[in-house]
Amino acid sequence: MVFINDDEPILPSKKPNVPEGPLSKKIKEKISGLIKDQRFCVLSLKGENTAYGSLVSFTYADDLSEFVIPLQKGSRKYNLLVKEKEVCLVMDNRDTSPPSPNHIEGVNLLGTAHLLSDDKRRAGMKNQLIKRHPQLKSFVSSPTCSFFTITPKTFYHIVRFQEIYQWTPES
Amino acid sequence: MDSRKLTLGLKEAFNEEASLLGAKSKNLAFVVSRGFNVPEGLCLTTEAYDLFLEENQLREQIFAEIHRKPLRKMRWEEMWDTSLRIRSLFLQGTFPPKLHEALSREVSDEGLKNGVSVRSSSQKEDHRLASYAGVHETLLKINSRSELEKAIKIVWASLWSDVTLLYKKELSLNIERSKMGVLIQKMVYPTCSGVCFSESPIKENSNDRKNICLVEVVPGECRNLVDGILEPKQILIEKENLDQVSDFELLSSGEIKHLGEITNSLEELFGHPVDIEWCKGDGVLFVLQVRPITSGGLFKKDREKFWFIKLRPKKEHLWDLAKKVESELIPKIKERGEQLSREELDRLGPGELQKCLIQRHEELKDWQEIYKNDFIPFAHGVRQLGQYYNDHVSPEDPFEFTGLLKFEDLEATKRNNSLLKLTIHLNKSPSLKEVLLEILKENQSVSEFKRVHLKKILKNEQGKAFLRSYFKVQKKYLDVVFDFSRLIERNDLLGKHLLNLVEALDGTKEMVKSEGALDLESKLYNAVGKDREDEAREIIKLGRLSWKIRDDDNLFLSKIEAQLLRVIKLGLDFLNLEIDVELGTTPIEKLVEGLSLALLDPDHRGPFKEELQKINGEAELKKKKKSVQAFQLIGQPAAPGIISGEVKIVLSVEDLGKFKAGDILVCKAIQPQMTHLLPLASAIIEQRGGMLIHGALLAREFCIPCVNGIPEIFEQVKDGDFVTVDGHLGLVTIGTPDI
Secondary structure, eight states: OEEOTTOOEEOOOOSSSOOOOHHHHHHHHHHHHHHHTOOEEEEEEEETTEEEEEEEEOEEOTTSSOEEEEEETTSHHHHHHHHOOEEEEEEEOTTTSOSSGGGOOEEEEEEEEEEOOOHHHHHHHHHHHHHHOGGGHHHHHSTTEEEEEEEEEEEEEEETTTEEEEEOOOO | OOOOOOEEEGGGOTTSOHHHHOHHHHHHHHHHHTTOOOOOEEEEOHHHHHHHHHHTTHHHHHHHHHTSSOGGGOOHHHHHHHHHHHHHHHHHSOOOHHHHHHHHHHSOHHHHHHOEEEEEEESSTTOSSOOOTTTSOEEEEEOSHHHHHHHHHHHHHGGGOHHHHHHHHHTTOOSSOOOEEEEEEEOOOOSEEEEEESSOOOGGGTTTGGGEEEEEEEESOTHHHHTTSSOOEEEEEEGGGGGGOOOBTTBOHHHHHHHHHHHHHHHHHHTSOEEEEEEEETTEEEEEEEEEOOSSOHHHHTTTTTGGGGGSOOHHHHHHHHHIIIIIIHHHHHHHHHHHHHSOOTTOOHHHHHHHHHHHHHHHHHHHHHIIIIIHHHTHHHHHHHHHHHHHHOOSSTTGGGGGOOOTTOHHHHHHHHHHHHHHHHHHOHHHHHHHHHHHHHOTTOOSOOHHHHHHHHHSTTHHHHHHHHHHHHHHHOOOEETTEEGGGOHHHHHHHHHHHHHTTTTOOOOOOTHHHHHHHHHHHHHHOGGGHHHHHHHHHHHHHHHHHHHHHHHHHHHHHHHHHHHHHHHHHHTTOOOOOOGGGSOHHHHHHHHHHHHHOGGGHHHHHHHHHHHHHHHHHHHTOOOOOOSEEEOEEEEOOEEEEEEEEOOSHHHHHHOOTTOEEEESSOOGGGGGGGGGOSEEEESSOOTTSHHHHHHHHHTOOEEEOOTTHHHHOOTTOEEEEETTTTEEEESOSOO
């Protein structure tokens, strides 16, 4: 059994389709608060008998139902991702947290990636990415840039090194 | 609520910090507060600059541009490209509504009717250690609100100009720090203007310089002096004897005395020697700028190192240069090349050969100097066209204007078209093609069509007509140098190239016709309006001429170089120096000097041969340097498109004959002598960077991707490597993309 700040006990849920209750809402808020100021995350993936990690920029839907990452076509991560869709995104607040490691919060997102081919949605995602990452304007506008959506299956919210909360969004 | 101070009247600003006003406004606000005449002004603070950046999310985009590659690795041309992209970002940015309101309030319609000047006032300029003199923009005679907002954007953007970046690079200043204030002033239409130095910077006055003021005067505006349009008249004044000055053309003795007094007072007030810009309007002497005297300016100090600063001649100079280059220098260099190539040299003795060698070497050096001082600066016409087009059209792609340039008239295009005709000729006659294949197979290193080869070709039905055309093309276009070899002597390479072209005839790429140019012209004329259409037409004309000449001049200069090489080869033959040296790696000065001595004195022949071999050995050693293998390299996205293929490095003349259809051309920089390879190339990678260099523009014309500006490219790829060239993003990925 673990506790969140107001000492309200929760049981980490491993079941999918758990209706959203006050506790999951709280974790969702915490995750939202953390990633709001984070512009980059680590994309972890596997394939071709190898593990792989890469720092990527991202944007996301306000309700955390979808994350989007832009990748250069033909890059190593692009080629792995079109073959193996199960990925993990790692985000943390090291850059904004106070010096103590105990203040560092992290999020692990496990999800499934899909190459976005719908032109209308691509245009929308492009604008959203530019808004969040103005410096990437020429990159995301390039025809050699592709967009992957990642649909989260499970979030892990980690605080004080070892306290871990799991949130599985309702599907 | 945002409490930022966006604007401040010059009269009220003297208590504010330079960090808010920028140094120029701060200095002038102080001068106003002490009762000197300064044209009425309004300061736009650095907070206004911040607001613009924030509302347009520009800071991140600027940093993405300037950090595309380390500044120390950027050539000046790449800095110019970077600054053009940044300037476009500024011009496309939306003017903050709050600032728009403030300007509407502070700058009256009446004031605009008279015209205003918009001047830079960066935090760092006018400092004792780094004056940034002449580095940032000033725009004059602005008289509409839309022009005013555009002028402000241009002045802000000049914080990131090529010269500013260069300045910061050379002084190792922090590239990210610094903000730009702007000073808007009522226009004064002066009868004369100039600068005053409170200590004379003239060398002859060095013993007594502290006691001597120097006044420089030009008729009209001060930019006539600052931009070097007019030579100023100089007046020296003894500080202690101001009463002893006399009238001097544009200024009365009283006015000269008054200028001396102003300068002395300002030196005292600022506590160090100053130079001031001044002007005289309606009989009043105004102070336009005050700054500490620095030691001559960074660029003036090291003229040789920064010679490329001359590559930004002003519009007035460009037109003079155009006339000189087009009607005087180009016909002269062309004619001279042809004259030299006609000269009979085969029967010259050693003394005559030596004389000819020295003469041709001297002549080449003279032309190289002209190339540096006139031809290269004239190439700036293309840059001026780019800036003008972007300032008025604000296109999404800052290099859209290159579509206005025409390629049809270039000498290299004419040559390529002639080669294409020869290819078609060859393709129509399979038997002739067979003969050529046989000859080239017989002796891969054949350097001349030997008599026997000629006979074989002539025996063919189509042979005579083919050879006639072939020699015509050769004589007209190929007496040029590539990698220190005369192409006219390398029929084997040309033969191989023609066969490669035949093989790929259906798939060769052609230049895109310049129909799009008409659309771009209309776009520009609409943007500038009817009143300025003629001006736009002139700038397009200048840009096109400059582009044509920058390509042709290389070929004409190369022809002069070929004529020197001809004598060198004859000299080496005469001395029976059949040594295996790569002439291209041998410094020309050493080669000419050694050969000259060896021709005159047999005792020098041995040491000359040894020297050549030594130099060649050193060059070989340099070539063998290796480093860590890269996976992906970043350069300039010079022409869009993405393609994968095999690398073919073209450095030596031998490489010209090995280039096959579909190869990715990797070279130091595309030269006009090698553009005949482009119809076969699937992409270009150049070591040298720049969006307006030959390779970049030609790749756009041929619609093939180009990435340039990768200094380490030759360490990282070799012939046959599989690479992916992403011309949209400026990336070269080495190895198969699928891991």
